[in-house]
Every structure is written in structure tokens, then in C-alpha cells.
Amino acid sequence: MPKSSFYRTYGTWILFTAAALLPLIGWGAYLADRSNSNDVRDWLPEHYPETAQFQWFRHHFGNEDFIVASWPGCTLDDPRLDRFAAELGPYLPGDGKPGLIRRVVTGRSLLEELTGAPLSLGRAEVVRRLRGSLVGPDGLQTSAVVTLTDRGNAHLRPTIAAIEAAAVKAGIPAGDMRLAGTPVINEAINKASQESLVRLAFLSGAIGLVIAWWCFRSWKFTVIIFAAGLYSGALSLAVVPASGVAMNAIMVTMVPLVYVSVISGAVHLTNYYLEAIHERGTAGAADRAVAHATVPLALATGTTAFGLLSLWYSDLAPIRLFGVFSAIGVVLGLAVLFLFVPAALAVWSPRTAWTRAAESDHDPGALPPFWRRLAETVIQRHRWFSVACLAMLALGGLGLFRIETSIRIMRLFSQNNAIVPALGWLEQNLGATVPVEVVVAFDDSHPQSMLQQMALVEKIHERVELLPGVGGVLSAATFAPYTRNGLDDVGSLRRSVMNTLITRRQDVYLHSGYLARGGGEDLWRLSVRVRGVDDLDYSAFVEKLRSQIDPLLAASAGADRDRARAVYTGTVPIVYKARRSLLDGMIFGLGTDVALIVVGIVVATRHWTSGVLLFLVSMFPTTLVFGAMGWLGIVIDIGSVMTPCVAVGVTVDDVVHFLLWFRRGTRRGMDVPQAVMLAYRGCARAMYQSWGVIGLGLSAFALSTFVPTFRFGALMLALLTVGLVGNLVFLPALLAGPLGRVMAAFFRRGWHRQATPVVAPPLAEAVEPRV
Secondary structure (H helix, E strand, O other), X not given: OOHHHHHHHHHHHHHHHHHHHHHHHHHHHHHHXXXXXXXXXXXXXXXXXXXXXXXXXXXXXXXXXXXXXXXXXXXXXXXXHHHHHHHOHHHOOEOOXXXXXXXXXXXXHHHHHHHOOOOOOOHHHHHHHHEEOOEOOOOOEEOEEEEEOHHHHHOHHHHHHHHHHHHHHOOOOHHHOEEEOHHHHHHHHHHHHHHHHHHHHHHHHHHHHHHHHHHHOOHHHHHHHHHHHHHHHHHHHHHHHHOOXXXXXXXXXXXXXXXXXXXXXXXXXXXXXXXXXXXXXXXXXXXXXXXHHHHHHHHHHHHHHHHHHHHHHOOOHHHHHHHHHHHHHHHHHHHHHHHHHHHHHHHHOOOOHXXXXXXXXXXXXXOOHHHHHHHHHHHHOHHHHHHHHHHHHHHHHHHXXXXXXXXXXXXXXXXXXXXXXXXXXXXXHOEOOEEEEEEEEEEOOOOOOHHHHHHHHHHHHHHHHOOOOEEEEEEHHHHOOOOOOOOOOOOHHHHHHHHHHHHHOHHHHHHHOOEEEEXXXXXXXXXXXXXXXXXXXXXXXXXXXXXXXXXXXXXXXXXXXXXXXXXXXXXXXXXXHHHHHHHHHHHHHHHHHHHHHHHHHHHHHOOHHHHHHHHHHHHHHHHHHHHHHHHHOOOEOOOOOOHHHHHHHHHHHHHHHHHHHHHHHHHOOOOHHHHHHHHHHHHHHHHHHHHXXXXXHHHHHHHOOEHHHHHHHHHHXXXXXXXXXXXXXXXXXXXXXXXXXXXXXXXXXXXXXXXXXXXXXXXXXXHOOOO
């Protein structure tokens, strides 16, 4: 059977197999979406000190993730607080069930406990102790603190729904409830990321469909191209649950990366198909198109996948998984390009004005007048364009040094998201909601009395409360008799009585989660509350804590320095380290990605000039866009760092196609300007079509209220637009200059057999060859 008839013969079976697999792929994609989890505390590797300290903390104190719940009118005298706590009773552990909620503490219940026997503290003293954590600045506004179990933390949506339902049953209007805390933020991230992607994906697809139809004037071409992109994206997503891995906000970006790569390849392949029709007719055109596209598509995909696999060496699990599954996705996308797209073209044989023109003497790939004039201008004035683009590249590179990064969690949400006003209201009317945990450990081999330990904890408590940025502190000292900051002026009898009282209340401290024992140490926990709306520099904040705590520990331990120590851990340091590592890791990952792609191209073409060209052109959009953000003072967050990896794939794909067309021209005996013009003719249409379908389509995500999705859409449009300029101006200008001449000389005498020289046609005929 002739090779040219492969897709016509087996195309129907290929399409049938693809359709038969669709339900399974859809189910896998659904499972992947349902598994989306974004607790950044699971991102860090175990060898990080922050991870080890947090696991140590969780081992001794258990899960201390809490949700702060309050509402307007929730005061210390509001009886609805008691009813609210009672309604949450069924969700507490009991009867062998783990439950969703570990304990519920309210400002009202603590007021009753601390003003009652045996402490009998005054109301004013209790309010002073709870202010900034469970009592607001006015001394009246209070809240409930709902601490979750591991099960509740793993099932946040039903847990939060249970809390909201309990509030309604307690007589609190649904619209009045305000919730905050790390679990609420994590669930808000999950919900916002899923909703924005699902809602805007349809708009993005609709825009892309319209642009594709406008480019090809054929619904068949449009459907084939988009079906390939969507099928590949869903296929890459379905691989995730099949591997036993859960999705996260970083891995979600894998889907548009694969989608973009396949759409770009499909547009190029479609143009090769039209070229094949023009050269030898419709029969076997799909097979000839694949033959022409195999090298550039395989080279672009292989180098991109190789670069993505380099992310496996990142310390952060999401980046490693993103690299691996993205590499798998682009390879699967290549299979879709080589099987589904040509099979569909062969079976359905789209008939348009383009295909009819291709079958005639008129070349459908001929450049429109605007693009022909642009190409001629760039080639004739290549020095000016090269210098201008290199100057912009240098200016953008300088701007990269001015980039400011942020890890503030609340930057993920727009001001319209419900969590932003809720958190703002709570932190204004109640106090800070984000905990930094400090654990003071006393060695049992050098015992101190409970009173001595409590006195030191109380001193630390009061010192830390005065630090800027601290909203409040909760510790065992909150539930203990007042030790007056020391014992020097207390008689031995009074000291003995106080020690006995504190010792008898050990169960209270243990139950409340502010005292633990293990490893030969007494562990006293201080939960320092900081504001979630602040962009906290954790390393600087810890230094402030150390400056207040270490001198007190040193004075208490005396000559024996190992008797008392402090450990700084909790959610804030983990989130800080994870997000900072994410920013640094993705910047490093982009660098290694590009470097490995360049190396792969150099190895494939066996000449250094191709690597230089690819490096300059592929870094052009990222350097200019992010450099401009640096000059303009636009803060880079985790919604921005993933976009270059996606854009680089399209840029590399276009550059590889352009270089191979340029090589084809030089091997036909054309001079450098004519070879550049031939490459322009062969690639320009596919490049701006890809930009329209992908760039304008993805720009729909800029309408999202979830900031990472908004940043993704806006930056993708900017990166692809600048990338188009780089591919159609910077790249041909470089090729028309000294680099192109060196490359052309190598191609003529290089590792391929010398082609039979042909008489070079005039420059205009390189654009529109005579048939």
C-alpha cells in the first residue's frame, strides 16, 4: 500500500479510536479537577528545616488549623455564641468517629472560664488577655475559634459548609457570617481557581473558535484544530489521577501549556497541508504535510519536553510534578498532532476557498501585501532592526533586576472576592488571624518548677505582644494565674501555692493545646497572631522575635544553655518558604528550560548559531515583558511565574519552523535574503494565526476575579504579542545579518548532502514562487 495513502486508509479507525477513548479521558480529567488541593504546607520537601520543624510541631500539638468565625453583633454577651458552639457538637470526635472539628472555643466561654473558680480573674483582665486574638479593640466584639481535625482539614468544603449551617441554626443571618483562617483561604483558592478556569475556558474557546474561523474560513479546519488542542489538554489532565497524584494550582497551568503547544502545532500542520495541496494536489496531502512537519514538530516538542523534565530537580513538589506531567502532555500532544489532525484532514477533506486556490495555480500561502512589505523592510534594514531589538532586550534585562516579588496570600484574590472583605472586617474589628507558632522547650534533665516555666512563658508572652505587626498572643499564660513577671518579690508560701495551682491546671493547658510533653521536654506553645492582609517578611519577623525571646531564655538557663530553647514554626513560615521557593524555583526552572532547549537545538542542527538565535528570540518576550514590569514597579507573584514556561513553547515551535524553512531555502541555492523571505512566506501566516487563536483566546482569562488566572491571561497576551514581534522582526533581522550568513554557509556545506544548486529566483519570487 502506498505510503501516501496511510491517513486516507486508516484515518477512520484513528478517529474512531480517539472518540472511543473520549469518555475515559473525560472521566480522568474530572477526577483530576476534583482532586485539586492547594495546601502549600505540603509542597516543601522533608529535608527543609521548616518542614522538619512543622512536622515536629504537628507531632506534639496535633493539627492546629483553625477557622475564626464572627459576625456583626457577636459580643461577649451574645448568647448566640453558645448556640453556635452547641450546633457544632455533632462534628466533634466521638463514638469512634474522627469528626471534622477538634474543638470549639469562644470568647464568651473563655470569659466564663477565666472569671470563674479557681482563677476568678476580673472581666477587665480577661478582656486584656484576649484582646487582639479573641476579643476586638473595643473590648466587646469576639469570635469563635474552630480548630479542625486532620479529616476536617482534608475535606474543607463540607467542613466550612457545616460551620455556615450551624451559624444559621444558631440564629445568625447567612450574610452576616465572617470566616477567616488558613483553611478558609485554602478552600477559597481551590474554589476560585476552579470556577475561574471553568467559566472563562468557554469564553476563551469561543474567542479562539471565531479567530480560527476568520483565519481559515472553514468550520472543519477550525473544529479539527480546536479538537486537537482540547483533546490533548484533557488527555494530559487525565494522566494525573491515573498516576495517583493530586492536582494543585501550579499543575493546573499544565493544561493551557499543552493546549497552546498543540494549537500552535496544528496551525502549522494545517498550513503544511495547504502547501502540500498546492504542490501535488489533494490526494495524499495529509501524509505529505506530516512528512514536512515531522522534523520541526518533533524537534520543538522534544526540546520543550526535555527542558520541562529539568524541573524535576526542583525542591518543590508542585514544580517537579508540573515539569514531569507537562513533558508527558506535550509528547501526548505530539501524538495527537501526528495521528488525529492528519486523519481528520484526510477523512473530512475540508473544502474552502483556500483549498480550491491551492489546487489552482494560485499559491494560498502567498503573503498578503502588508506582511510582504514588512518582510522586505526587515531584511533590507536588518541592522537597524537587530540593533533596536537588542537594545530593547538589554533594557528589559536591566529591568529584571528591579523586579519585586510578593508572597502575600491575599494578592491571589481580587477585591470583589468574598474572602477579602471578610478578612478585612475580622482583622479590623477583632484582630489578626494568621498564626506564627513559637514553642519554648524546657529540658526535663534540668527541671524547673511549673511556676518558673510559666513565669518565663508569661514574660515572653508580654514582650512579644508589644512587637510591631503582632495583633495578639495566646499561650498557657492566657489561662493561668498572673505571676507578676517574676518571683523575686513573692514569698515561699505564696510561691508554693501558685506552683500548686498551676500544676493542677496542667490538664487545662494540655487540652487547650498550649502545653505538650515529649522527647524529655516540656513544650509551651505561644500562638502569635499576625495580619493576613500584610506582606509579612517572615525572616525579618523571626529576627524580631528572637531579639525579644533569646535574651530571656539565656537569662533563665544561665550557664546551661541547653536547658531552654525556642522553635519558630507554624503556617506562616511554611507558606513563606514555599511561595518564596516557588518564585525562585520557577525563575531557575525557566532558565534551565531555555538552556536545555538551546542545547538540544544546537545538537540537532550541529551549529552554534542556531542556539544563539533561539536563545535571543526565545528570551525576547519574557525579558521585555517582565523587564517592563520591573521598570513599572508591578509586583510579581505566583500568578505570573508560570506564564513564561507556556509562552516559551510557542516561541520555540515558531523559531524551529522558521529555521528549517531558512535551511530549506539555503539548500535550494538561495542567497540569505531570499532564504529569509522563503521562511517568512512559509511561517508568517501560521505565526500570526497562532497568535490570534491562542493569544486573543487566552486573553479571556484576564477577566477573572482570581488574580493568578487574571495575571495568566494578561501576561499570556503580552508575552505572545511580544513573541510574535520577535519571531517576525527580530528573528528575520538576525538571520539576514552576519549570524544568518554563517548559518547559511554551514547549511550549504553541512552534515546534510549538498543539494543540487538551483538558480536563485528574484527576491519577490521567493515570496510568491512561480508554479
